[in-house]
Amino acid sequence: MSDSSLIEKEIGTAETTPVSGPRDIMILSSLSRFLTKITAGAGALVLFINVVVVFASVIWRYALHSPLHWAEEVARALMIALVFFGVATSTGRGGHIGVDLFLRFLPPHVRPYVVHASRWILFMVSIGLVISSYDLVQAARLQTTETGLPQVIYVIPVFIGSVVMVVAALEHALRERLRVVMLSAVAIAILVAIGYAKLSFMDDPSSAAAVLMLSCFVLGILAGVPIAFTLGMSAMVFFICDPSLPFVFFSQQVAAGVDHFVLLAIPFFLLAGAAMEVNGMSTRLVELIVRGMGKFRGGLNMTTVLAMAFFSGISGSKLADVAAVGGVLMPAVRRAKQDSEEAAGVFAASAMMAETIPPCVNLIVLGFVANISIGALFIAGLVPAACLLVLLLIAANFFGKRISISDAYPILRPRKQLLLGAAVGLIMILMIGRGVVAGIATSTEISAFAVVYALVVGRLAFGELTLKATVKLFVDIAAMSGVLLFIVACATSLSYALTIQMIPQMIADALVAIGFSHGAWLFLILTIVILIIFGAVLEGAPALIIFAPILVPIAVQLGFDPLHFGIVMVLAMGFGLFSPPIGLGLYTTCAICGVEMKNVIRPMLKYLAVVMVGIIVVAMVPTITVWLPRLMGY
Structure with missing residues (x-):
């Protein structure tokens, strides 16, 4: 099932004359498709491994009375990988959730420019995540978890997924007429310049953080920017405005938003339900x-x-x-x-x-x-x-x-x-x-059992869940989970900014x-x-x-x-x-x-x-x- 609204289709799947030359856009499109296929496959594999890990941990604890102490940490690391590989896949496919109601009140000749500006917002937020997560990877290189696993396994997927999002967002942004691309980019640049000028003339830039954060949130909703990126943009602007907070906190809080074992129940229940539908x-x-x-x-x-x-x-x-x-x-x-x-x-x-x-x-x-x-x-x-x-x-x-x-x-x-x-x-x-x-x-453990039941019993009872259909099922649910949980991640980052x-x-x-x-x-x-x-x-x-x-x-x-x-x-x-x-x-x-x-x-x-x-x-x-x-x- 695609969680797409009308605005998503305009953001992600427009087939128009690109701003770049045919060869340039073909190279970028080929790269985006290649990276999206990799993250789609990686997301499906991560989801499968996570089901196996959680299911095995339950069996080992209850049946064999020998709990796997590393299982929860591995499951949480795989959860972060699932989210960022999934959201990268969805960005490549143009499958984010947004609201286009307010766009209908704009004059028809203005609407395409506002819609296209949303693509630049996706690109900017992705760039912010790449920069912030790179610093996060550097900080985590020599650290280990409680069970001795390298801390970097929690943050590398954030960086990789963000890089793929940058490529996909840029490819979508350039796939439009030159006039639309340039004018929408200029409009975004003017807004950024106004915000920067406001901060430059203030003795305490952090005092404007809340106002700019709220302004970005309202403008994002009105412009039909996908919800996750509206939340992410608002949080990113806050961390940029407040010099007392390192920018690495942005990606750190986004990753922390989904670094919880209990949230694994969400992709698992989605997978179980989809398996019952497919069979x-x-x-x-x-x-x-x-x-x-x-x-x-x-x-x-x-x-x-x-x-x-x-x-x-x-x-x-x-x-x-x-x-x-x-x-x-x-x-x-x-x-x-x-x-x-x-x-x-x-x-x-x-x-x-x-x-x-x-x-x-x-x-x-x-x-x-x-x-x-x-x-x-x-x-x-x-x-x-x-x-x-x-x-x-x-x-x-x-x-x-x-x-x-x-x-x-x-x-x-x-x-x-x-x-x-x-x-x-x-x-x-x-x-x-x-x-x-x-x-x-x-x-979470019950949801893992539900997945195994849906796949095994559904296959035996109906015989319609083929190997090909099962692989596609994991790919699609990994992407859907990425979209839903990236919203949770960005909302957590914004919630942290509001708390500050x-x-x-x-x-x-x-x-x-x-x-x-x-x-x-x-x-x-x-x-x-x-x-x-x-x-x-x-x-x-x-x-x-x-x-x-x-x-x-x-x-x-x-x-x-x-x-x-x-x-x-x-x-x-x-x-x-x-x-x-x-x-x-x-x-x-x-x-x-x-x-x-x-x-x-x-x-x-x-x-x-x-x-x-x-x-x-x-x-x-x-x-x-x-x-x-x-x-x-x-």
Whole structure:
């Protein structure tokens, strides 16, 4: 699945007359393709080795009672390599996540220049990472880890990935008409010169760091710069502006953002979910649900809701879920002559509902940054998700239309095949759930088992996961993981810069004052509003990384249970992510469903209202969230 929005395609895949001569651009393009193939293969290999390492460490510890003490350090080093090889691959392919909504308000003759300026931003941030990571490599050459491994294994992938990103970003930047390339470059140069001049005439340049950082963030969002690079540019500018901080801190903080064993659960769950999709389980499951629900009014919409809930318990990524279910179900929607725009709205609303169904990526990120038990969050999200599921099923039934199953599926599979597909997926979900609830292993270790199960059992059960398909699967998931986790890495770097400026502390003081002066519930309402807004313009992970460490301690101080508050945060962020007119997730959903967002807004409003009512009920009734975790002993 490609996590591409409209702006990504303009940034990364434009086929126009290049500024350089044909020979020059051909050499650069050939070099970029060659390096991208290397990082794609290296990323896939690193992902495979990491699955083997984590799986083996669990077997050695539980079965052989001889833990591999080096396994976690190696897994973390491989994690950093996976992220930077993956993001380098995605940069070469032009597959970063960005928002182009604001570009539509620009005059048509201005828009191409602003779009092209985004390519130069990618190039500049990549250059900054190369310079900073080179110094980081030099500093790490003579250092070792706790188990005696060379420290350089953690930082070499940062430098290599950044170099490939520079080549790929430059190739994309030069592949355009001379006038567009030159004028967009001049515009960027003027902005840089203005910032430099401002700093040069100041006695204390560090005092302007926060203002310039915020300006870069706002301009990046408005210009449609991919989110990861908007965050990276903002953090990079901060480190440049503050002479008291070595520039090596920039790449150090980016790498530190993904140097955590728990985050390995994200690529592993993505891989397990994709394996189940490739081996044909998704098509079997969706057809089974359609044949079961098709006799009811709104059967296809109800199928969407149920299928999204089912797949959310496998992949962990809502965009991956939309791609998996949408790619299978939308052809049936069109064959049954149903409204494609309304179907896209149901997909987006169902993704909001599924935000708290484990193993959701954002629950893992929230638990990591807010120091909340990930297992407890997984359990706490079940009942709220079930409540939203019931509300959406009722709405889908009430607003939907009847269909003919024979129109949706002219050729029906044998029922045994469909039941087998559902059973294989259900066993995987139960395995994940049982492992989390019983505390048998960590979420990362369980995700490694899920990968092995999906690959081995899926291959035996269906026989559709060939060796070629498996290799492609690892390559694609390595690239996707790089995109998602590079956002986490850059968000962590920006969060570090915000902390240095004590901005979180100032926000915390203001919110505490509001909470004690006007009541804790006003604080909760403000939290929902803040996360809806930032969830719309950012991908979910950076919004949580920036705000969760600030808001969760305040919520606890005001008397909220951290599990309840955390689930409300994730739901609010998901609502913003898939809401019109800015929601990044809605852009991707519309692209997958083959519809325009402007046509989706009206039929989607009723489902948005249903989800918002559900979120308010969950927020106002904490028992819905905390009852099951308390029952389970958390």
